[in-house]
Amino acid sequence: MIDEVRLDLPVRAALPSLRAALDEHGTAVLVAPPGTGKTTLVPLALAGQVGGRVLVAEPRRVAVRAAAARMASLLGEKVGDRVGYAIRGERKPGSRVEVVTTGLLVARLQHDPELAGVDAVVLDECHERHLDTDLALAFTVDARVLRPDLRLLATSATAAADRLADALDGPVVTAPDPLHDVAVVWSPPPRPVPPPQGMRVEPALLDHVAATTRRALAEHDGDALVFLPGRREIDDVARRLSGVDAEVLPLHGGLSSAAQDVVLAGSVRGDLLAPDVSGGPRPTPRRVVLTTSIAETSLTVPGVRIVVDAGLSRQPWTDHARGLDALVTVLASRSSATQRAGRAGREAPGVAYRCWSEAEHAHRDRDDDPEVAHADLAAFALALARWGTPDAGGLALLDAPPPPAFDAARATLRGLGLVHDRATEHADRGSITSRGRAVAGVGVHPRLGRALLDGADAVGARLTAEVVALLATGGPGRSDDLEDRLRAARSGDDPGWRAEVRRLDRALREAHTRQATSGARLPDVTLATGAATVVALAYPDRLARARGADSREFLTTGGTGVELGRESGLRGQEWLAVADAARGPGDRVARVRLAVPIDEDLARTAAAHLHTDDEVVDWEDGDVVVERRERLGAIVLARRPIPKPTARALAPAVRKGLEQEGLGLLHWTDAATSLRQRLAFLHTALGAPWPAVDDASLLARADEWLDLSRVRRRADLARLTPPLTALLPWPEASRFDELAPTHVTTPDGRRVRVDYADPEKPTVALKLQHAFGWERAPELAGVPVVVHLLSPAGRPAAVTADLASFWGEGYRQVRADLRGRYPKHAWPEDPRRP
Incomplete structure (x- = not known):
């Protein structure tokens, strides 16, 4: 051929x-x-x-x-x-x-x-x-x-x-490289622009991209290809280019086939492109094609001599800990920028304007990460299970799936009943089920496939196909209310959504099995109820209840906090079925991007596998909690106190509180604190059998010294004095006061308290005259005591652990400084003699 x-x-x-x-x-x-x-x-x-x-x-x-x-x-x-x-x-x-x-x-x-x-x-x-x-x-x-x-x-x-x-x-x-020469023009914004966060792109950068496009058209001949991260940025830049002497055309995967053909054929017909993005279609000798990364390598756009690159890309990203997935905006890699620039040299020499600096370019990643490194792997894992290799063993995968993400994906499949949860006589654990095969054949994300098959029996095939198509394609508009989006899709002309509805409708008709999860078909299903049912079937872990009346914040059954926008029309709802939420860098909770109201009864039905009614004895919010708790996942539906819990049942909760908040919950008297410090000193100085008494060590041996039988709540702990004497080793305990005395006696017969706050350096503080007669500092368990010597007025005069050296050297200077101020006190030349 x-x-x-x-x-x-x-x-x-x-x-x-x-x-x-x-x-x-x-x-x-x-x-x-x-x-x-x-x-x-x-x-x-x-x-x-x-x-x-x-x-x-x-x-x-x-x-x-x-x-x-x-x-x-x-x-x-x-x-x-x-x-x-x-x-x-x-x-x-x-x-x-x-x-x-x-x-x-x-x-x-x-x-x-x-x-x-x-x-x-x-x-x-x-x-x-x-x-x-x-x-x-x-x-x-x-x-x-x-x-x-x-x-x-x-x-x-x-x-x-x-x-x-x-x-x-x-x-x-x-093959040989056919590219014509492409000149690179570094065109960073005049002022620094914050990097993208989540899906957000700074308007200032889009202003700069539009200005750079106008500049490029003025400086060079030919059509321009402008790379932007997504459809929203394409629309925004198109508005900024209003009035430019060129036809502004979008190119992305959401366009109709006819509209894509216009751009790729080099036609200047604009009547097939909707909406009007340049003030009305008018044939001109030049075109500005605003595109996503789809034009980066595998497409040729005829006539292009200019590339303007915003330097951004969109990639799927999944927060596996919270069960949220989204598209995020990232900096395009150096290799991606090279591919984009090459578009300008396909047919003749060209020029590429990069909207960042050459210095920044040097610090960008060399290549884009493979999608397996950061995407939701549920569909990937289902495909592997269907192939007969659920653990991916023996396959020629360029990169193995990351274990945490892969484990999360397989857990999702098990929860949906798409793979076997355990090994049986007829199937291995992780192998695909008949239900999984049916879902895999639909050609959508496993969650949506489950919702399609089960939702059809619950609310009807057509409505289910419409909602799943909306969840798969996003649909028209930017409202966070799924009902609004669905009405807009029904009344509008979104070719992608309508084609997907038809395809899903055919898939349902071809399916041989139906597995309803909600029992008999609901009579006279409303749009709201039907949409809520389908979303709940797809995302039972994203059913959410408001944290308070008229609150924007919700807690999902999966334990994730989400919030509505300030102007959201969904405010005031007690329950939501959340279809899409994203948590940007630094955000405390995830922002709801698409949801539908749902009533509690329907939520309970859709997430019945998450329903529990258990006794809870735990440490929560700083105290012991003892109650019977009905929950839907992480959402607490009802609480009922449990009367007279046993001490044995309470002990783990109390221990947890001590582990979380520390032994400061107990009533530490001066005597108890002193005993602990003396034990710590002996453990440091002598080691075993003198016990370690740090928090971790004491908690590990709590059963030996702490009686929790009467503790019912936090206040009881605050009245409990730690009986650490139970930890004294025998027979060594008989020498405890000798090895770590509370006081030492000075040569003039005074008792001075020993401070063990530093377990390596016991200290005493006394007036200098009271130390006269000590040739050297006393030793405790072989450790010299650090002596803080004070003036007659009680002010610090000297600190030493080597008293003998101090008498021979430092004392003369201290004596000279203080004798004149305190002439009534004794200042012998040799203080070692009493």
Whole structure:
């Protein structure tokens, strides 16, 4: 088929080496920068080499349609002849080459691990490291055990292909770099802009991106491609570019297929793009295409000579501890910036304006993290279980899933009943259940798949499909009220939402089993009740109750604190079913982004597996709690006191309080404190058998010295004097007062108290005259006492642990200083004599 294409692109030079590598090894890695033709010419060449069908997998739906259209046009055909494509909910099969998403390839491999009828697989843009890309690679490598004749080619736009080659056990073939020169212009904002937090991007940065775009259009010819993190920023920058002498067009995955085709075909028709983002469509010689990272590598936007890069990306991120997942805005890596800049040099020399400084660029990450490092892994784990490798053992995964995230994902699947919770005679622990297979076949997140199948029986198939489609796509508008969003979707023209509703409706009709969780079908289900039911089925751990009347703050069944925005229309609700919440850096609680009111009865039904009614004897909020507590997860529904708890039942709670707050809860008299300090001194000076008496050591031996039988509450502890004498070792206890006396006697017969606050240095404080006659400081347990010598007025005069040296040297200066002020006191020349 390649012989029919006259277009000469640089990858042609690599085709002979590529054919030889595939003939010899069956696998290979092709490293080819953007613009080489790897996405279009290589599949056509492979189709001619293998003589059969070639399956090409792209990480993005936009790229799937664009690649198929480009290959068909090169052959002078329409899509669906020899070249076709398939994305979720849409398919035009081709007889020789079919382009699919990596997610769809994974699904086909699950259905048919041998890929019957397919002779070669091309995994394009493997460097992007999406979860589906990693799974498609691992599963296809595994499939070659069954199909050694299956050719497998992985392509990458970056030179770091060694790990890919190791996974495929094949050689690396490199195509020449066709890029024209691209000049880089460093264009940081005039004033520092705070980094992104969560989804938020500073308006000042968007102002600067728009200003830089205007500057670039004034300084250079050609169309401009502006990289922004998401759809909201695209809309915001489009408004800022109002009036610019160019047609401003968006390009992102949420556009209709027709609108995407307009941009990728180089057309200036704006009538297919809605809403009007540039003050009305008017054909002009120039275009400004505002895009997300979908245009970074696998798409060609014709006419582009200018790139303006905001320097930001969006990536999925999951807070596994709180069960929250979201998209977050991050700084684009250096390799990502290089790919973006290359867009300006696909057809001719170009220029790339980077909205940050060269110094900042040097400190950015070299590469983007793989999605497996920070994303929700529930769908990933379900795919592994369906493949028969729930622990991922033996698969050619480029990166193993992080254990905490993987464990959390598998726990989620067990909670949904999608994998076996324990080993049985017929199944291993973690293997997929029949319910899991049904959910996996739906093609949405496992939580949403569970809600789709169970919700259809509870509230009806159509409403369930609508709500799940909204949860999957986000739907139109920015309201945090799911009902508002659903009404807007029904009355509007959101092609992505409507297509997803149709696909999910078909999936429900094709499902062979229905598993209702709420009993019989609810009669006359309202929109609110139906939406709440579906959200509750998907996220039972996000059912939330207000912390107080008219409070913006809620506590979820999963134990996470969430709050509504100040202007939210959901304020005043007692219960919410939260579909989406995000907790940004430094935020005390997560902000609710999408929720629907739910009543308590429905919440109890949807989260019945979280319902408990237990006796609670614990230390909470600084005191002993003894009650029967009904809970829905972390939410306390009712409390009832338990009369007359036994001391044995209370003891663990009291001990917990002591461990959390320390032994300061007890009544430490001066005598008890002194005894503890003396024991600490002896343990330091002599060691065993004298016991350690720090908090941790005392708590470890609490049963030996502390009687908690009469403690019912915190106040009882405050009246309990620690009886530490029980810890005195025998027979050594008989020498306790000798080794660590409370007082020492001076030469003139006075008793001076010994201070043991520092267990390494016992001290005494006395007037200097009372120490006359001591040749050296007294020793306790072999440790010299530190002597604080005071003036006749009681003011510090000297401190020493070597009294003999002090008498010989320091005393003369002290005597000279004080004798004149205190002439009535004795100041002998040799104080060692009484």
